Structures are given as structure tokens and as C-alpha cells.
Amino acid sequence: KKSHTVAGRLFVDSHPFRLGFGDKFNEQGLPSFFSETMERDSGAGGAEDLLLEDRRAGSLHKHELAEAMEVEQEGLVEHQPLEQDDLNFEKWKPKPKPKRTLHEKIDDLKTYLWNAETKEFMGRSGKSWSLILLFYAALYIFLAAMFGGCMCCLMWSISPYAPTYNDRVMPPGMNMFPHVGVAHGFDLAFNASDRSSWKKYAKALEHHLKHYDDGLQGRRNIQCKGNGYFMQDDLEESAERKACQFNRSSLGACSGLQDRDFGYSKGKPCILVKMNRKGSTTDLGEVKFFPNPNFELRYYPYYGKLRHVNYSSPIVAVQFLEVQHNTQLQVQCKLNGKGIINDSPTDRFLGSVSFTLAVGD
Known part of the structure; x- marks a missing residue:
């Protein structure tokens, strides 16, 4: 059997074998497993070798022909003029949404206020409403407590009978x-x-x-x-x-x-x-x-x-x-x-x- 190397791979009868760093090579520079395969198949006739060579040549020719046809097709597409339908940009515009009737809008509002299927009120479940109300209650309680504490400190530090600081002149007007x-x-x-x-x-x-x-x-x-x-x-x-x-x-x-x-x-x-x-x-x-x-x-x-x-x-x-x-x-x-x-x-x-x-x- 014949073999050829492409991009670091060894092909034997169109089957790839990867070469490892631990592989042994014989006197002809081939791996040991490959030389053993050639010895086993050496008794086969030259007709089989010619047939394999023709197959490989035919497959390479078909591959090259397919690549040439693909390149030619791309060139034709590039130089092909645009059709009139392609210049119609109206078809690419989003289609307007159908107008909803008043009854449908009322139904949507009712569904938003209370969704019987998902058990949601205004888009939130009972657990979600509980968490968000708890968060805002804690936030405003904290703000009120902070404001009250600041006011208590201020009122404790000043006298209601005389100003602590006076930026006006002392002589009477x-x-x-x-x-x-x-x-x-x-x-x-x-x-x-x-x-x-x-x-x-x-x-x-x-x-x-x-x-x-x-x-x-x-x-x-x-x-x-x-x-x-x-x-x-x-x-x-x-x-x-x-x-x-x-x-x-x-x-x-x-x-x-x-x-x-x-x-x-x-x-x-x-x-x-x-x-x-x-x-x-x-x-x-x-x-x-x-x-x-x-x-x-x-x-x-x-x-x-x-x-x-x-x-x-x-x-x-x-x-x-x-x-x-x-x-x-x-x-x-x-x-x-x-x-x-x-x-x-x-x-x-x-x-x-x-x-x-x-x-x-």
C-alpha cells in the first residue's frame, strides 16, 4: 500500500493515522506499524495499487472542480444585478400592529390588575408584593428614625430662650x-x-x-x-x-x-x-x-x-x-x-x- 502525508497526518488507504512522539521508525523512515502493514500486503498484486492511485487522483480532481465551481458561482452572484423586488424596502418595514378594540384593552387591564391563571396582582405575586412592601417599610422607618434622631440631637443642644449663635450686631436698631x-x-x-x-x-x-x-x-x-x-x-x-x-x-x-x-x-x-x-x-x-x-x-x-x-x-x-x-x-x-x-x-x-x-x- 502507498501512503502520503498531509498536514502532519499519514494516510493509508484513505485512512488517517496520527504520528505520536513515541512511534518507532524503520530504515526507510516509516513508522514500524506502517512497515508491518506493507509487509503483510506485499503479496497483493500491482493492479490493486493502480486502482487505489486512480481513485485518489479522481477524488482530488473532483475536489478541485468543486472548488472552481464555487468560486465561479460567487463571482456570478457578485455581478448579478439587483432585482426590482430587492429594491422594495417597504416589505422590510415592520408591519403595524393591529388596532385593539376597547373591549380588548379593558380585558388586558383586568388581566393586569388580577391574573387568575398566575394569581398575580398588577404583575406581582403575593410573595413579591410582601417582599417589596417590607423593603420600603424598613427603608422609610429607618429614614424617619434617622430624621427624628437628628432633630432630637439638635433640640437638645440649643436653648429655646436664646440663640446659640448670633450673626447680628449687638447694638439696637x-x-x-x-x-x-x-x-x-x-x-x-x-x-x-x-x-x-x-x-x-x-x-x-x-x-x-x-x-x-x-x-x-x-x-x-x-x-x-x-x-x-x-x-x-x-x-x-x-x-x-x-x-x-x-x-x-x-x-x-x-x-x-x-x-x-x-x-x-x-x-x-x-x-x-x-x-x-x-x-x-x-x-x-x-x-x-x-x-x-x-x-x-x-x-x-x-x-x-x-x-x-x-x-x-x-x-x-x-x-x-x-x-x-x-x-x-x-x-x-x-x-x-x-x-x-x-x-x-x-x-x-x-x-x-x-x-x-x-x-x-
């Missing part, structure tokens, strides 16, 4: 009344003969002074004597502090009790100057203060709204008796005292208050 909205600010302009021009100012003063009525002050606060500080530091921190009375009647002509117009109808307007809790010119003429041009010390210190429940801030009323009419005047009231700043370039309400005053005929 001042304010004035009336002021009737942001549009007008602290500008007072009116005609004494025109009631509609000053009625809003009188109404604002009346509204502000109703908390200082004598009867209300007598029920809420105590009558204080002297002019010193009303110290109550010896009480417990949470104990309620008493406040001194500030009666509306002490404002005299600016109290609104004798003159409900607060002097505006006569061209002698009153304003109220108040110091927050914590100079005259020739055109202004005579200025009168009620009850006096001082803030009495007995109304201080202020202990906060939780302990000074009925506290009323003291007021100084200013009445301009001879103000020049038809002239816009710039008025500034300053608070003078030890440690008080009244000339801040950045805060016009720090220790002072400014406004314009214009009285017409």
Missing part, C-alpha cells in the same frame, strides 16, 4: 411708624386739607397702638416704678418674666385718644419711634416728645418671647408742631447711649432711622 408698604417706604407726604392723603397714616398708627391700650396693659403687665433696669435673672431659666406697663395714654397728643387724626389734619403730624428689642433743623420747627425723649430702662432687659410673653416695646412719640409746609424734609432720629452705634455706613437702621416728611397745605 430703630424703626418708625407709620410706614404703609414697600412702595412708599419711609416717605411721608400728605396735604393737611385732603383727608384721603393722610388717612392711611392715621389708620396705621391706630393699628399699631391698639396693643398699648391702658386696659390691656393693666391686665397683662405690672406697674413699674423707678428708671433702673428691671432685672429678673434670679428666676429659673424657663420661668415667665414680668413686663412693665407702657400705657398708650402716656403718648399725650400722639396717643390718638384726644386727637383721632394724630395731628395730620392740622399739619402737625405724629410719628412713633421704637427701639428694637435687644438733631433738629430750622425747617422742622418745634418738636415735642411723648412721654419724654428717652427709652426708660425699666423696660429692659428683654428675656425673649417664651419668657416675656406679654412684653410691649417702649415707644417715643414725636410730634412736629411747626413743620414748614410744601417742603420735602429729610428727618433722622438717632439713638444715643453707651455702646450704641448710630452712624453705620452700611445699615441705616442701626441705632437710627431716616425718613422724608412733606406736608402740604
